[in-house]
Amino acid sequence: MTILLAPDKFKGSLSVAQVCQALAEGIGRCYLDADIIQCPLADGGDGSLDVLAQYLDLDTVNVLVADPLGRPLQANYRRAGTTAYVELAAASGLVLLGAQERSAMDTSTLGTGQLIAHALDHGVKEVYLFIGGSATNDGGMGIAQALGYRFLDNKGQPLAPIGRNLSAVAGIDRSRIHPRLQEVYIKVVGDVDNPFYGPRGAAYVYAPQKGATAAEVSLLDQGLQHFAEQLMANGYPDIRTLAGAGAAGGVGGGTVALLSAELVSGTQTFMELSQLTRHIQAADLVITGEGKLDAQTQQGKLISGVCALAREHRKPVIGVCGAAEAGVAEALGLAAIFTILERSSSVEEAMNMAYPKLVEIGQSIKW
Structure with a gap:
């Protein structure tokens, strides 16, 4: 099974490299034979x-x-x-x-x-x-x-x-x-x-x-x-x-x-540099996300772009994030969504414990 990790950073808590690393660590504990491709992305902002x-x-x-x-x-x-x-x-x-x-x-x-x-x-x-x-x-x-x-x-x-x-x-x-x-x-x-x-x-x-x-x-x-x-x-x-x-x-x-x-x-610049299309074509499952999935995500270009590209190639997408607004999973066409906040007692805990919580999420993803 080939799993593609194509997230943005979780602003205020984790760099995109840390997001990829945490998810890969968790997924690797469940899918011992999975081929995990890390494809960190950005939209031209800081980082x-x-x-x-x-x-x-x-x-x-x-x-x-x-x-x-x-x-x-x-x-x-x-x-x-x-x-x-x-x-x-x-x-x-x-x-x-x-x-x-x-x-x-x-x-x-x-x-x-x-x-x-x-x-x-x-x-x-x-x-x-x-x-x-x-x-x-x-x-x-x-x-x-x-x-x-x-x-x-x-x-x-x-x-x-x-x-x-x-x-x-x-x-x-x-x-x-x-x-x-x-x-x-x-x-x-x-x-x-x-x-x-x-x-x-x-x-x-x-x-x-x-x-x-x-x-x-x-x-x-x-x-x-x-x-x-x-x-x-x-x-x-x-x-x-x-x-x-x-x-x-x-x-x-x-x-x-x-x-x-x-x-x-x-x-577009980072999608081309990362050869995202080729990686999506090779993947069985795509995982993307950012700090918060909300209406702004739908209007933005990065996460919605990943989802659209995966949809074009008929690949399922799972979203991971710190928090999510109601209805965003349906709007983006996500097969499932996992949030750090639902595993935390407070926003502060979600921010401070983002890395281990993402490892947990990686472990809990079943496909």
Whole structure:
């Protein structure tokens, strides 16, 4: 019997590698002769580079950069040949800030741009930028500034590339852009489809979790609209309604306009890298899941994508998760669903004991 493990991470408790390991450990105790294939997945969010390392031979490059608040930070990106893989969360992530430090108004993606600039300085020809987990709402100004752009106020003075200055941009100076920027192909990887601004835009949907008050959310949204208009006025592409432009506080749109980047699907990227279709074709049973299976899972692309692909090849799918909303198993077409919470006395226990509980679930799966 061939069993395919194709989950996402359990956010806040287990990495995707740990999820695979725990399930394999439990299943291996019941199905002694089973061929267990581990196929960890990601959607372009934080943790993507660790998953990428499962499929590619990558070198780690350490660089001293600025953190989201401009403080020195030792961060890294990965490299294979002339391709660099940069995770925005490594230099500009919410995980780098304490709860009291979160400020969508005053944070910047400058450090992420410094990682990209270092890669360009060292001869890369292609950059993959994974954009989940940002602490920022700067429209990508920080990244662009690290690559030589300057954003000017109405007096021609340079502005700090932070969220509160989006509405003050009156000019864009590209006279000092990185000499290799036009030679490099940049792919921005993620599965967010939010527009640059508006009710579903970067500020209203994501800025509150980055420390923004209701009043600041409104200011940031106005700033993103103004910035998009300034980009157009200076001859850059119209990103106002571009799907995915609002990803990572506007990094999606900013990089498309200023760096000629291409937005690509994180789910599709990892499905191709992992050769998921081939593994599903070879499997008798597919097991997938994430921290919580809910309506957002159905709207998302990773877990629903695994289920759809398995359904296409007529393979049964079992879901595993920390918790699940009613009706999600039927909506995803799961043959069965197992949750950690139903084996725990509290949410806290479910989070703290996620690994051994997943081993138990692996043992209890019968097919």
